[in-house]
Amino acid sequence: MSxxxxxxxRLVRFGMYLATALTALLxxxxxxYVLVKGIPNLSWQFLSTKxxxxxGNIGILPDILNTVYIVIATLVIVIPLGxxxxxxxxxxxxxxxxxxxxxxxxxxxxGIPSIIYGLVGMLMFAGTFGTSLMAGALxxxxxxxPTILRNTQESLKTVPQSYREGAFGLGAGKWRVVxxxxxxxxxxxxxxxxxxxxxxxxxxxxALLFTAGFAHALNGFxxxxxxxxxxxxxxxxxxxxxQGEFGxxxxxxxxxxxxxxxxxxxxxxxxxxxxxxxxx
Amino acid sequence: xxxKQNYLETVVHGIFxxxxxxxxxxxxxxxxxxVISGIPAIREIGIVKFLFGKEWAxxxxxxxYGILPFILTSVYGxxxxxxxxxxxxxxxxxxxxxxxxxxxxxxxGQAVSMLAGIPSVVYGLVGMMVLVPGxxxxxxxxxxxxLLAAIIVLAIMILPSIIKMSVTALEAVPKEYEDASLALxxxxxxxxxxxxxxxxxxxxxxxxxxxxGRAIGEAMAVMMVAGNAANMPSLFQSVRFLTTAVASEMSYxxxxxxxxxxxxxxxxxxxxxxxNAILNFFLKGERRS
Numbered sequence: 001m002s003x004x005x006x007x008x009x010r011l012v013r014f015g016m017y018l019a020t021a022l023t024a025l026l027x028x029x030x031x032x033y034v035l036v037k038g039i040p041n042l043s044w045q046f047l048s049t050k051x052x053x054x055x056g057n058i059g060i061l062p063d064i065l066n067t068v069y070i071v072i073a074t075l076v077i078v079i080p081l082g083x084x085x086x087x088x089x090x091x092x093x094x095x096x097x098x099x100x101x102x103x104x105x106x107x108x109x110x111g112i113p114s115i116i117y118g119l120v121g122m123l124m125f126a127g128t129f130g131t132s133l134m135a136g137a138l139x140x141x142x143x144x145x146p147t148i149l150r151n152t153q154e155s156l157k158t159v160p161q162s163y164r165e166g167a168f169g170l171g172a173g174k175w176r177v178v179x180x181x182x183x184x185x186x187x188x189x190x191x192x193x194x195x196x197x198x199x200x201x202x203x204x205x206x207a208l209l210f211t212a213g214f215a216h217a218l219n220g221f222x223x224x225x226x227x228x229x230x231x232x233x234x235x236x237x238x239x240x241x242x243q244g245e246f247g248x249x250x251x252x253x254x255x256x257x258x259x260x261x262x263x264x265x266x267x268x269x270x271x272x273x274x275x276x277x278x279x280x
Numbered sequence: 281x282x283x284k285q286n287y288l289e290t291v292v293h294g295i296f297x298x299x300x301x302x303x304x305x306x307x308x309x310x311x312x313x314x315v316i317s318g319i320p321a322i323r324e325i326g327i328v329k330f331l332f333g334k335e336w337a338x339x340x341x342x343x344x345y346g347i348l349p350f351i352l353t354s355v356y357g358x359x360x361x362x363x364x365x366x367x368x369x370x371x372x373x374x375x376x377x378x379x380x381x382x383x384x385x386x387x388x389g390q391a392v393s394m395l396a397g398i399p400s401v402v403y404g405l406v407g408m409m410v411l412v413p414g415x416x417x418x419x420x421x422x423x424x425x426x427l428l429a430a431i432i433v434l435a436i437m438i439l440p441s442i443i444k445m446s447v448t449a450l451e452a453v454p455k456e457y458e459d460a461s462l463a464l465x466x467x468x469x470x471x472x473x474x475x476x477x478x479x480x481x482x483x484x485x486x487x488x489x490x491x492x493g494r495a496i497g498e499a500m501a502v503m504m505v506a507g508n509a510a511n512m513p514s515l516f517q518s519v520r521f522l523t524t525a526v527a528s529e530m531s532y533x534x535x536x537x538x539x540x541x542x543x544x545x546x547x548x549x550x551x552x553x554x555x556n557a558i559l560n561f562f563l564k565g566e567r568r569s
Contacts, residue, residue: 009469019371027391084299105304111556113497175292203399206499253402260397
């Protein structure tokens, strides 16, 4: 073998090892750094109280609740929209051009940066609902529509054509086939889509800053949807950038990392479970 | 009975059609809102002055609205992130797709998913606490919040999308290609880089374009490490991106200043649409091959 070939092999091998090590170490460093700095700040009081200027207490219970509210509100609205669109695309649509247009629109939506969603959400929703969790949730609905749509569509494609033909053969109408055969078959896609969406909502901040605002009031669900509130990520940003409370920020960051790790694991587990089930 | 059934079917069909069209309506609405709210300020300021003006002083007594610094910062910042991130991401992807033992692939794969799941504000926070002071000490400058810090943060943030998409593209290369190359006497490394990579080139190109889109659209992480002064881009100076220009003044802006922010968003939107079109071009190439 010529010397130049040997050098090429050595060089690319070294490059690959170096790059992979760098990727792995960077991840390890970021995760470890955030956990080490963040976990000492976590306490029951931190998690279960609301911030008060009088006592100087900082608690993140309102932010946790706001995050939960906004996740619920977003999913409740986005699931019917996304699943409906996916059913239309795979079951009903006969016009190829229309399908292409809808799919192109979904792709365009997933490419738009969150700051633009925030701005448009502010114009579209914060005008009518005021700066509130509801306005934030509606903005997130548009953002997560492509995720639910695509995952549902993928799992609808795995429902065997013979099931549909069998149901039609027994005299079922189109809607009955969709309701009894097609929709039950796409549960796995919807669940995966939901998990991914929850992850995205947890991590979202730019789209919420101007739509949901950054108040820390403690509210019930419906009251909360109508009033402004910070989710965990927005609270992190405000504490770190505007107030210089880095301990609090790292505490929230540690919680977010653990949540995002759980979401990754459960998304993987759900995919595996249904793959095995479908294989049988 | 028969007509009642047909009636129901038509209604259901109509409902699903409407649900399908919601996506299209959203895209149209977003475009319409951005164009309608973005045009007035551009008209008032003048398109040349707006796009190529070198000075942004929105709160001055005689306000100036030139966004060339933001455009150039976004372009340089993205280019820098691509320059740093793509080689690392590409080499990691080749290693994971072709060479890594199963256990390593699993672990690094998990790490990459983890990296993808970290919220951008957490990247910003770590950047603020580690990178910014680090750069200040290393280069002896008064403030480490700079274009360089933003480039490094962006480079790390685009890694997962580049790695994941390239791995998928590399794994889709037919095994016959590689077998043929190996049978002709090429070593595995030569096969991966001279046969598999060229065969997966549209997928890898799409991964890079996706990274460009991510980098140019990122707001919060950049806002926390770039300093946000409206300077012309320079590696060690505080800079403002298109995204952060919108985010940093939105909360207290009014009148023409507010309208100008919408115009900046419109410019950013046009950039993103251009990138989407390029991405689609590469993805189509991938599907055809």
